Amino acid sequence: MRRNRVRFEKAGANLLLVGMGTPGECSDFKNKFDVPFPMVSDPEKKLYQAFELKQMPPWKALSPALALKGISAVARGHGLGIPVGDVRQLPGVFVIDRKGSVAFSWPADDPSGHPSVEEILSAVDSLRRPAK
């Protein structure tokens, strides 16, 4: 996302991150990773719930496959730390048009998945097309 900031700006949409940390924790996150977008602090997960994002089942949180992904992330230099937020909460991506309608919805079923930047940009492009 950060690497594609210019593409999102050219596409004509704002980009907003939502995290489960306090304002201070989210501010630290933004500084640490040089995040150029505004970030919502949602420690009570009100926005996560409003968008009906799911929680990972406990058995999946303990799966070997997820453990391997965590090891892989550490190997890529992401480091280990105390998690900020609910570790079972799944992520998601939504595109909202200028009338407030949800034009693109991607609630995760799995913690490792995410839509491609191209999918998201295509949804943003569709906001500029005239309504049929």
Add this chain to the structure above:
Amino acid sequence: MSAETLRSPDLSVTLSDGSAVPLKEFWKNRGLVLVFLRHFG
């Protein structure tokens, strides 16, 4: 929440600088990509 007919909730959100802003301020002029993160740290 699925796409098509659903609308963004009318909520005020708290930003990392502590300010409270209605969510619609982010979509009403340009549209919005809203990215929910997993835990971090």
